[in-house]
Amino acid sequence: MAGSFVDYLTRRLPLVERALAGSSGSALTDGPVAGDLERYLYRPLERFTASGGKRVRPVLCLLGAEAAGGDPEAALSCAVAVELFQSAALIHDDIADEGELRRGEPCLHRVEGTGLAINAGDLALTRVFEAILSDERLDAERTATVLAEVARMERHTLEGQALDLGWVRDGRWDVTPDDYLYMVRSKTAWYTVASPLRLGALAAGGPRETADGLERVGLPAGLAFQLQDDLLNLVGDAEAQGKDFRSDITEGKRTLAVVWALAHLGDADRDELVALLGSHVTGTAEKDRAVGLIERGGGVERCRELARECADEARGAADDLARDGRISVEARDLLCSMADFFVERAS
16 A cells, blocks of 8 residues: 555556446346437446546545455445446536536536436436445445445535535525535535545445544545635636636635635625626636635635645544554555645646
């Protein structure tokens, strides 16, 4: 397990990609409509999942298994399940946000239509559970334990999504930094880091105490991951971000940088920022002005500061696990490297 988290990602990626091949499933019939089912349901999901990014979430399932002293292959069905849940979440999220692009390509609902895209997302959710139920490496007890954790992960994500969408629908600008952190912890930190690590440990037969400790690493690390995402969208490399750069301004997202700035700007600046965010500006000058106001209100700096604090908290939790003998020193170093990677990455 020695090396940096980026090295670990690189080493484990082929294993994950092989497991994901064919993960969308196939038609339950070989009759005349099988071709239509492939065209309208299975192939769209397969293409979408195949276009995934770094595969951080599924690789973290393998890391959780190894950190708990188990075989990473024991967590492969969890890795597939987490990536399929990611596909479902993104497909449905793009529909809810009326998004145009995902991973540099037109969103699935723009290509296939809203109805078929919703159905493909629903298929991904179904396949989440089928992937685990069909894993012969898991005995009945581990299967039940893992499925319960998956359901818990999904529930957290739905809570966060409800807040995110509801605040936008109701034009809420009274969201506090603590409100935001609860929302993003639920929507992102659980299924991005905490749950994959925990699922991997449990699937590999690790002690529940170790799984609990990995969750304590994953939650602050997941917050750091999202805070860095928010920063990159606002003040990252425009060329690297592509057409998604500053899309959070256009969509009027209540990020920590925004809600912090709104709480610390004077009335005139606050009103101007709310007006810019509420009107879904697309022009470069308007977005530059919004970012300038966010910076004036201290939002960007607070975001950077808290991301580092969260990464430090994750590192501390990893140190505690190693000190208690729950994980090896090598696993601790890899988890610390993961936390650093989340706040230092440029894309």
